[in-house]
Amino acid sequence: MTVWRLVAKEIGYRRLNFALGAVAVLGAVACVVAVLTLLTGHRLRAEQIGDDQAARTEDVGLNLKDDARRIMLELGYNVLILHKDQDLGEFYAHGGASKLMPEAYAETLAKSRVVVVRHLLPSLQEPVVWREQNEPIILIGTRGEVPQSHLDPKKPMIAAVPKGTMVLGSVLAQKAGLEVGQEVKLLDRAFTVGKIHERRGNEDDVTAWIDLAAAQELLGKPGRINAILALGCLCVKEIPGGVSKQITSILKDTQVIELVREAAIRRATRSAAGSRAEQFVALDKAGRESLRAEREALAAWLVPLVVLGCIVWVGLLALGNVRHRRTEIGILRAMGVRAGQILAIFLARALVVGFIGAVVGYAVGFAVAAAWDVREAGGTALGGQAVGAAALFAPVLLVATLVLAPLLSAMASLVPAMMAAQQDPAIVLREE
Amino acid sequence: MLRLENATKVYRRPGKEVRALDDCSLDAAPGEFVAVQGPSGCGKTTLLLVAGGLLRPGGGRVTLDGADPYTLSPEDRARWRSESVGFVFQQFHLVPYLTVLDNVLAASLARRSGDAMERARGLLDHFSLTDRADHVPAELSTGERQRVALARALLNQPKVILADEPTGNLDGASADRVLGHLADFASNGGTVLLVTHDPRAAGYAPRTVHMVDGRLTDGQESLETAAVEGA
Numbered sequence: 001m002t003v004w005r006l007v008a009k010e011i012g013y014r015r016l017n018f019a020l021g022a023v024a025v026l027g028a029v030a031c032v033v034a035v036l037t038l039l040t041g042h043r044l045r046a047e048q049i050g051d052d053q054a055a056r057t058e059d060v061g062l063n064l065k066d067d068a069r070r071i072m073l074e075l076g077y078n079v080l081i082l083h084k085d086q087d088l089g090e091f092y093a094h095g096g097a098s099k100l101m102p103e104a105y106a107e108t109l110a111k112s113r114v115v116v117v118r119h120l121l122p123s124l125q126e127p128v129v130w131r132e133q134n135e136p137i138i139l140i141g142t143r144g145e146v147p148q149s150h151l152d153p154k155k156p157m158i159a160a161v162p163k164g165t166m167v168l169g170s171v172l173a174q175k176a177g178l179e180v181g182q183e184v185k186l187l188d189r190a191f192t193v194g195k196i197h198e199r200r201g202n203e204d205d206v207t208a209w210i211d212l213a214a215a216q217e218l219l220g221k222p223g224r225i226n227a228i229l230a231l232g233c234l235c236v237k238e239i240p241g242g243v244s245k246q247i248t249s250i251l252k253d254t255q256v257i258e259l260v261r262e263a264a265i266r267r268a269t270r271s272a273a274g275s276r277a278e279q280f281v282a283l284d285k286a287g288r289e290s291l292r293a294e295r296e297a298l299a300a301w302l303v304p305l306v307v308l309g310c311i312v313w314v315g316l317l318a319l320g321n322v323r324h325r326r327t328e329i330g331i332l333r334a335m336g337v338r339a340g341q342i343l344a345i346f347l348a349r350a351l352v353v354g355f356i357g358a359v360v361g362y363a364v365g366f367a368v369a370a371a372w373d374v375r376e377a378g379g380t381a382l383g384g385q386a387v388g389a390a391a392l393f394a395p396v397l398l399v400a401t402l403v404l405a406p407l408l409s410a411m412a413s414l415v416p417a418m419m420a421a422q423q424d425p426a427i428v429l430r431e432e
Numbered sequence: 433m434l435r436l437e438n439a440t441k442v443y444r445r446p447g448k449e450v451r452a453l454d455d456c457s458l459d460a461a462p463g464e465f466v467a468v469q470g471p472s473g474c475g476k477t478t479l480l481l482v483a484g485g486l487l488r489p490g491g492g493r494v495t496l497d498g499a500d501p502y503t504l505s506p507e508d509r510a511r512w513r514s515e516s517v518g519f520v521f522q523q524f525h526l527v528p529y530l531t532v533l534d535n536v537l538a539a540s541l542a543r544r545s546g547d548a549m550e551r552a553r554g555l556l557d558h559f560s561l562t563d564r565a566d567h568v569p570a571e572l573s574t575g576e577r578q579r580v581a582l583a584r585a586l587l588n589q590p591k592v593i594l595a596d597e598p599t600g601n602l603d604g605a606s607a608d609r610v611l612g613h614l615a616d617f618a619s620n621g622g623t624v625l626l627v628t629h630d631p632r633a634a635g636y637a638p639r640t641v642h643m644v645d646g647r648l649t650d651g652q653e654s655l656e657t658a659a660v661e662g663a
Contacts, residue, residue, distance in 0.1 A: 001534060001537040001538050001539075001540050001541050001548070002541075003541070005534075006530075006538070006541070009529050009530055009534065010529055012529065013528065013529030014529070327525055328525075328527050328528075330525070331519075331521075331525040331527075332538065332541065332542075333486075333510065334484070334486060334513065334519045335513065335514060335518075335519070335538070335539050335541075335542050335584070335588075336510045336511060336512075336513040336514025336515070336517075336539075336542030336543060336588070337510065337514075337541050337542045338507050338510045338511070338542070339506065339507070339510070340507070341541060341542075425486055426481045426486040426487040429477075429481065429486070429519075429521065429525075430477055430478070430481065430487075
């Protein structure tokens, strides 16, 4: 006969008392495991949602920035490259530069690997009178962007005007009564109207764009241009002064006009687009953390309360068990069973109660938490994907449960077990 | 040799003092079957508990083969009981959830032994309980229960059997059987101290001492006094 055999037999005999104790432990363990697992699940899902949100926000932010870049293109962080002797007063007053530069400057700059400069647009721009229409116009010859082989190929910001065609500002087209596809003459040269811009509310409305070579020929300035529009690096940290310095170091007899105000607007727009997305993420994160804090606060009092209730209940059941077995204890003591062995009998029973309750309680608590995880993932509180049982499973929690629950059960039964061990067999046997 | 020398035990309660043992002296040698006869409440059970190392006397001394169990620590005294004394009670005090075999083996909790199972089965055979080995006490007759209790008391091969009204709940045939087993134990060199108020049970013991109001006497006068008080 061993203590464990005696315990096993007694448990089989007093099944109700054992079951009540085990169910109490089961309930407490299930509650604790479910709460802690749910908190883990909440944390994992919050991280998962946070990562997804950050990725989405980054995408949205990039899209917003891209949209802003496109919107701000025409204002863009542009620099205008003119001949160094160009009088800026005259330039602003006449809407064009009188000093000319070789068209080859554009190629030179394109091949120079000036990283901050993108989208080089050489042009020949001059105010003229469209004799055939008797209208003063701004004539711009453009060849589109000059390719920069050292950069990743990008879609051109401004397309070239196909040879033999003409692009017109809206006011000009309206006054001349021209429509797309119509044949028209400009300075005795035939063009087809390829496109008519929407009204822009600036000098573009009275501008005609034609191929650069044609413009050079019409204006009698072959191989010459009077401006290169260079769209600067999109990086907001770029210093405009640095761009100028880079360009003039390559094209010695040029000057660079930096469109600073427009660049600032562009930077602000992009920054605002990015920060809006970040604010959204921050608000969402704060909401999740608030929910998590509420749950942790709930767990902070619920878990100890449940554990304490369980300890009291297991202790009372153990006390009842001791009282029921008073005579048994007396006869065992009379036979010479030592007080320590009596103590061991009751503590071993408590360990079994705690262990059985812990095993089943862990399974129940984990199952509840896993089911809740799936339910919550589909709900509105947090959303997101279910974390999954594999991610929720914490070996440390399992081990801690299987160790602590039996220990707490034994602690709860310690006082009744000591009462049993200290019981005087003589009193019991005399009374019986 | 079980010896009580001037053993005294007084139970004190508020406003009342009960002298359960009053200067009791008794020798019981190995192989001796001694009956202590007396009316209910005369102190017989107290005498048994004191003799069995369960109840420390207020005065006097108890020894078994010269050793006083009350000089030992509680743990050593428990060990002494497991090695030296076997108890049999009127109410049997079997463990209700253990089978007959396990009830007998329960005594081995106190004194581990490699051949406990073998001895337990031998005792069941000796007491004609083999076919009841897997039964629980509730499935036994009272006579069988008392024989199980006796087998349990004998498992650790004690020097002394202390029996407290072992036949009080038994019919005549069962009582004869149990008392016969006690007599066998004594004839095999053990000491039996049987306390009873039943003259028929006491008749099994070659020697009877009488107890009245906590005092032991060997005389007929005391027996008559006891009979009058018992009536």
